[in-house]
Amino acid sequence: MSRLLDTVDGPRDLHALSDEDLQRLAQEVRTHIIDTVGEIGGHFGANLGTCEIAVALHSLLDSPRDKILWDVGHQAYPHKVLTGRRDTLPTIRQYGGLAPFCSIAESEHDIMGAGHASTSIGYAVGLKEGMRHAAREGLPVQDGKVVAVIGDGAMTGGVAFEAIHQAGGLGTPMVVVLNDNGMSIAPNVGALSRYFNRIRLNPKLWHAREGVEGGLTKLPVGIGSRFERLGPQVKESIKAFWAPGLFWEELDWAYTGVVDGHDVHALRVALREALAADRPVVVHVATVKGKGFAPAEEGGLEGMERWHAAKPKSIANGAPAAARPKPAGAAPAPLQYTQVFGARLLAEARRDPRVIGITAAMNSGTGLNLLQDELPERYYDVGIAEQQALLFAAGLALEGAKPVAAIYSTFLQRAYDQIVHDICLQNLDVVLAMDRAGLVGDDGPTHHGVFDIAYLRCLPNMVLMAPRDEAMLVHMLRTALTHEGPVGLRYPRGAGAGVPLPGEPLALDVGTGEILREGGRVAILGYGTGVGKGLEAADLLAARGLDVTVADARFAKPIDAGLAAQLAAEHDLLVTVEEGVLAGGFGTAVWETLSEAGVPPRILRVGIPDRYVTHGAPKLLHEEIGYTGERIAERIEAAVEDPRGSRAGR
């Protein structure tokens, strides 16, 4: 049978289809995603859960006049397929291909750019109020419906609640589709998740809601406060019917649910009602993460977590592909930084009873699953709530604990004021362990961890360090836990250098770097991965007859001023290398330090330029921005040969 999907070039092609055809179309979208993502890799389980939601929404709405916002956007592949990107889906996340999440630049149907969680409802309130404002003022903006689709995981982010609070207050006519599958990347956590589970897993509530096809706009508000005045029987029956949404009702939102998120007809009935309402409405939808892919759907919580994302070539003919055998005699792969960090944090927690690990919904992503398995009472997952992760850490530190908040560099951005106001100003012993620092690759600009050096360096009391390899990470974690006051420890995504790990970690002297290799006219001072890049450049230059000095700064704050001054004094050119933005970054810190000491050096700063870097394989991104040994070597050669350099060639 030919695919209906091949006749869908845009959302309007859905408008005339029957419920049955739409149901079939959703399944075709699912198969298309399984086949494509199984081959090229990418976000997986969440997308299989939203096929019917995307079909139902686009069948009822006129996108882009009507606005559909996908929170995070990792579950927006069905939306991409239905909005003209069916044939380009195989390029998603690849260099030059479709963006990993929704992107305003990519399609008029991607209303907001995203990648970080919990932003859709706030954006939606702004969009709808923007339309109302334009109508009041006679401005040329078209009115349309606004729908935010948000997962139960993303709902744990506080900023989503700020938006609910605002929209309830304003009475903004908009719809939130709460896509509840009980999962974040790992099983969802906390009281909110328990509340959702109580509703979603209660078959009575599904039954109670069947056939509710009218009256949504007439829902009473503030019903909870009136419960107590009702007789016990009436009270119980009303409660069974209304209680699931009481939380929302009390905030002046209408609630409808629980709707089967894989039944297109049921979804369309509920959504049509919600879209017609003249007030904020939440439609609570139950979906299955990994729907239609047996290892996820039938693998319980573990299966769903395992298939949050699929690796390239991990699926063949709709089933997991056989593992490819390793070539005989192949050297063992170097350990990942995340693995080393997770194992060492566990060891440090065993050594020091004050150590506590905190994650914001990224337990295996940060390696904290090891701590969770072995010392569960020393492990906390706060949900997608980075701000709370740090406030919680601050409170723990005040009580004498040594909290280690393991948060990706990019997600830490969300908790900036907690770092400034609640940790640094109070000079608390909190370790910020920033995984995925640097360019992360195919997750792209929303996820590159390139700002942390610049945004943390300006904070008083802060100590910043970055290891050049996994052995140094072990020493630095010990250093961070030994130090009194806030510490930021950044390390990259992916494999370490393959060096042996130390038996016993050493606490480094804070603010000291080390010289790794002595050379002539040029000195390279690297930070973190910048050291390896510097060594690569040094090898290339040595082969071309130019010996250069290479040093590891180890700390971006405090800078080893003595080392920097020595390198500047003994060389014609000082080159700083960092995997972070140049504006306000490590190289700038070196320059400031030397300038203040009255030794303005001839300095070449290598790092991330002042623009957002796209998505794609890290190697390609590094080439694009010149973060390679070869490119650094070329720039050094050019600088050394440049007679205009004030100190070169003296």
Ligand SMILES: Cc1ncc(C[n+]2csc(CCOP(=O)(O)OP(=O)(O)O)c2C)c(N)n1
């Ligand atoms: C601020 C922020 N923190 C962490 C993440 C990483 N992350 C991406 S998807 C996800 C889980 C989202 O769960 P949910 O919203 O329930 O969607 P599901 O994948 O279950 O459909 C997390 C934690 C993020 N994108 N943004």
